[in-house]
Amino acid sequence: MASLGPHAPEMDGNRIHFVKSKKLGDTVRYTCKSGYKRKDGVTRATCTRDGWEPNPLCQEIPPCGIPPALEDGDTKTAIKEHYSHNETIEYMCQRYYIMEGEPYKTCLYGEWTGHMRCLRPCIVNEDEMRQHNITLKSSGTKYLVHDDIIEFRCTRGLSTGTVAMRQRCNSGVLVLPTCRE
The missing domain is CATH 2.10.70 (Complement Module; domain 1)
Known part of the structure; x- marks a missing residue:
């Protein structure tokens, strides 16, 4: 038995x-x-x-420590030293920055999960436009958020045609066209 x-x-x-x-x-x-x-x-x-x-x-289930920092962003609430399993924290990006991904990270089994990043804005620089012999086609802001489109025109001369006069901001990168005199 x-x-x-x-x-x-x-x-x-x-x-x-x-x-x-x-x-x-x-x-x-x-x-x-x-x-x-x-x-x-x-x-x-x-x-x-x-x-x-x-x-x-x-x-x-182990807790999570301080959540990771977000480049060009911050958390929406004060940070604690310890977070429980399934607890979330919300992030936000700085002004003119656009968030890619969900704005939350979650504590799962002692590890932070979730991915996001802040996409940089483009800033139209007057000196660089002068060097390329271009100006804005219409008056507008010189700050563009990611994926915004801006249009240029020649201040004098004609476009070289190698770069289009209409450009899109790509996470801080804006390709400038050139006009020859």
Whole structure:
């Protein structure tokens, strides 16, 4: 006759209860209380001479530390030193910068997940336009957010034709056309 092993774990709310004894080799389904995870993702525990396998049945989910900094951006709320599993933090970009990706990072099993970046604006430089013999086709802002389109015209002469007079801001990069006298 097989000997009796430890009591079987059973979930009830946030506490583990133990029910009737089990025999060696018996298996039971189990879950872990909030803030803990099953070891190696297993869903069943087996009664052995040394107790329940896996051992431990549940492991504490580690917290996350300070969230990573976002270049050209910041968090929307004050930063804490520790964050719990599934806790999120929201980011924002500086003025004229456009966010690529979701604005959230989430603490999952002790690691920050989520990817975003702040795309740089383009700034139209008067000196560079003068060197290329161009000006803005219409009066407007000299700050362009990522993906904005701007149009130039020659101040004198004709376009060389190597770069179009209509350009799109690409994360801080704006290619300027040139006009020859």
